[in-house]
Amino acid sequence: MRQVISCMRKYVFLVLLTGGVFVACENIPDNENESRETVWNGAEELTWETHISIPAEKFSAVTEGSQLIFSLTEIASAAYHNIKIYENTTDTWQALSSGEIDGAELSGSGSDAAFKPTSNTVTYTLTASDAAALKSSGLYINGYGVTLTKVEIVTKGTASGKPTETPTVTPNPPPVSQTDTPFESHGKLHVSGAYLYDEHDQKYQLYGMSTHGINFGTDFSRYVNKAAFQTLRDDWNTNCIRLVLYPQGYGGYCAGGNQAELKQLICDGIEYATELGMYVLVDWHVHEYNPQNTQAEAIAFLGEISQKYANYGNVLYEICNEPTGSPWSSTIKPYAQAVIPAIRTNAPNAVIIVGTNTWSQDLDEAWADKLNFDNVMYTFHFYAGSHSNLKSRVENVITKGMSVFITEFGTCDASGNGGFNEAESNSWFALIKKYNISHMNWSLCNKNETASAISTGCSKTSGWAESDLTESGKLIRNHFRSLTR
Secondary structure, eight states: OEEEEEEETTEEEEEEOSTTOOOOEEEOOOOTTOEEEEEEEEEEEEOTTOOEEEOGGGGTTOOTTOEEEEEEEEOTTOSOOEEEEEEOOSSSOEEOOSSEEESEEEESOGGGOEEEESSSEEEEEOOHHHHHHHHHHOEEEEEESEEEEEEEEEESSOTTOOOOSSOOOOOOOOOOOOSSSHHHHHOSOEEETTEEEOTTSOBOOOEEEEEEEGGGOHHHHTTOSHHHHHHHHHTSOOOEEEEEEOSSSTTOTTTTOOHHHHHHHHHHHHHHHHHTTOEEEEEEOOBSSOGGGGHHHHHHHHHHHHHHTTTOTTEEEEEESBOTTOOIIIIIHHHHHHHHHHHHTTOTTOOEEEOOHHHHTOHHHHHTTOOSOSSEEEEEEEETTTOGGGHHHHHHHHHHTOOEEEEEEESSOTTSOSOOOHHHHHHHHHHHHHHTOEEEEEEESOOSSTTOSBOTTOOOSSOOOGGGBOHHHHHHHHHHHTSOO
16 A cells, blocks of 8 residues: 655655555755755665764755755664764764654654654754754764665755744944943953953953843833943943843743844843943843753844844853753753854854853853853852852862853842842952952842842932942942952
8 A cells, every 4th residue: 555645845755654665755846946965975874883974064054944865775674773863962962853854753852862764765854953053063873774875955945945043134343432441441352261361361350230131121121221331331330231131931032022122122232332342241041941942042043143243342142041950961061052153153252151050050060061162151140148158169160270250140149139148248259359250240120129239219220329229239339349340
């Protein structure tokens, strides 16, 4: 009995249902703008010991919707047949299995995901994160009971009809900032060993305020204004601002928020900081969830922002804030390996900061399996009232050579409330000074909580007097004013 199965608009598969025999698959092109290229050719019997590796440069043109096409034949004597495809990392196997598959059935999950062929041609349509991973790491293939004869890629005008995830934008021209400012004095930053350095190869420390979530509404987004940043620069003596955008929850970028307005707020914040000669940290504020849940959106958003500001040397990127409940090696690291190339394509030397598990406190786990990228730092967060016992953890990894950026800290307990703890805050400041650690305070708003810098009754969005500040705000302002900018 023969049955015709049409799984996608571009392919018709003829599958002999009795006996498990593969038959030919006919490719029916319908887009003259497609490019089809063979990236591997041979006759390799796949076994547990056989591994085919295709380097990353073969995938430089792939995007979301591009396809991998595997030509193969079954080995009649084999007990079963499958093919497995992975991002070509050297330390862990990260299976590609979330895209569309034709000519095979998916079995297993995670690193054990495998495709059981039902045709001599298996077609896998890439997700945005798959495409980024292949561009960064290449492809690794193994399996059992089949002979692989060819691997092809279809790019441009892809069979799925899906556009690329990251739109093409024209980079802004190189900016002109005010003179005698932090950026004018220190220029582009880079990471070497445990430390951040300026363009003169001098150790440099970034510090300043973090906004609250700009997606929480105008009560929070109104602090993204040039006058506020100028107050922070001139009166508070800061050199950096952190722009916080939640992907999930609270009207976030991927949770029903107005994406155009939120993106514009980020762009406005970058422009204000740049005009003032300040550094700016774009924070994709993953909060207590698996960062891979919004990985494709992170690639698109951060790819677009980094393309627009490719000529700006003052922009840093924080790609996941607190990916709590996400083991480093199996979740956060693969996410970073997919997202970082989307930024580096546009801004090859930008400093990128990567969150760690357990509210960005599991530094040891990340250092044991560190990323193979230059100019990368690792996130650590503390709240003075809750984390007095974590100083040794920070000191331990820094002395080993890990570059740590405290992208969020508070003067109270980890809830953002509780008692203001000046003594423990000062103890942390001593450690920060000892190791020249960059640090950003949570947060620039007048929310009724201990961590806020602005008093609840104060409606000003710039030019704050000392009387407009909370106990936390006063301590933080005095601390920043004691530093050398």
